[in-house]
Amino acid sequence: MKKISKGQVAVWILAVIPVILAAAVYARLPAEIPMQWDLGGEVGYEPKWHLWIIACLGPFLAVLFYFMPRFDPKTRNYTKFFGSYLGFQAVMMLFVLIINGICVVEGLRPGTVDVAMVICLVIGLMMVYLGNVMPKFRMNWFCGIKTPWTLSSETVWRRTHRVAGRLYFAAGVLGVLGAFIPNNIVRFGLLLVPLLAASLVSTALSYLWYRAEQRVC
Template sequence: MRKTQLGIIGSIFVAFALGSFFYPQLPQEMAVHWGLEGQANGYAQKEWGVFGVPALMAAIAILFAAIPKIDPLRKNIGKFLGHYYGFALAIEVFMLYVYALTIAWNLGFLFNFSQALSPAFAFLFYCMGVLVGIAEPNWSVGIRTPWTLSSKRVWKKTHKLGAKLFKAGAAFALLGVLLPQVAIVLVIVPVLLGSLFLVAYSYFEYRKEGKEK
């Protein structure tokens, strides 16, 4: 776990170093948002474009460090703490990759941004599947609905299914590399539909539990 935490810190350091190194070469107005077709359609001032993402990465790291100390069910988080910090590292690596793509685009390397993001989302969704599959009941991470938080059995069943759905979402996201025209659809739609299904699934499992009592 110590190595994972060092990896998180290292990712943030690399992001700040990358931005600082390329700062003089970047335009005063940077592309920071891309449309469905993978082309830039939103811009920000250079200072925000360069240091906004590294600052956000640092804030996320602080949040992940705080959650195991303040969550009402923090003892349960302690049962999968290694995977918890592994997912935190996955988020930081994901953001570092997106940040590197942003820097590259603004240096003049043009490409389909949605297509380039597809493997990163696949990686993130797969890591989410791993975390969901092992997470114990808590208020901060996982599929937290009123019904999963009210029943350990419903939590377990919902998360077991959720692990499979997020990993399936990773496979769909990866297809975006081969199908750039619909890359963003392959990233968003399967995971969105899967998430909505899991909410409904947890509700009906909870109702079923009530009828069995």
């Protein structure tokens, strides 16, 4: 973890791209730009300087993700899934970049982006990726299904994340498919309901498996 890998450098580069993009187009943006979209398609405008809040989120998260393992009691475990942890960071940086890009494009050319579709599609793809890498996560305090029961048992942690990976993958697929349905309520329903269900089922299973383990002991 002490050596800075090429993957970590790539994450940092991704993190600063939104800042560079904001700086490049800021003078061309109108005084107010669209930054909020509701399910009915209504657009909320905010002062363009708010774009810097989103743009700077990337560097903030990059620094946070880099230092978090150092404060984790399970810090040694990060070496066991460091590639997946870097991938998770990269996905988050791409998400910030896409959000920043949407605000820029809609500020310059309103109505260009189907925002609801893009957001649902991107989050769905993120969940598909997360579902793939989640079984590789090792016990830690910052990534994965962190319940008192998964953090108390390596066995419960592994079982929970194997199942959670499948559930999040399936939820992500539904979210991706739902993104192409031309109804915002249906889109977000197919995204959020399966994600909520995946989280609740994973949490409940971690409790049941922990209780079963304690009875055996």
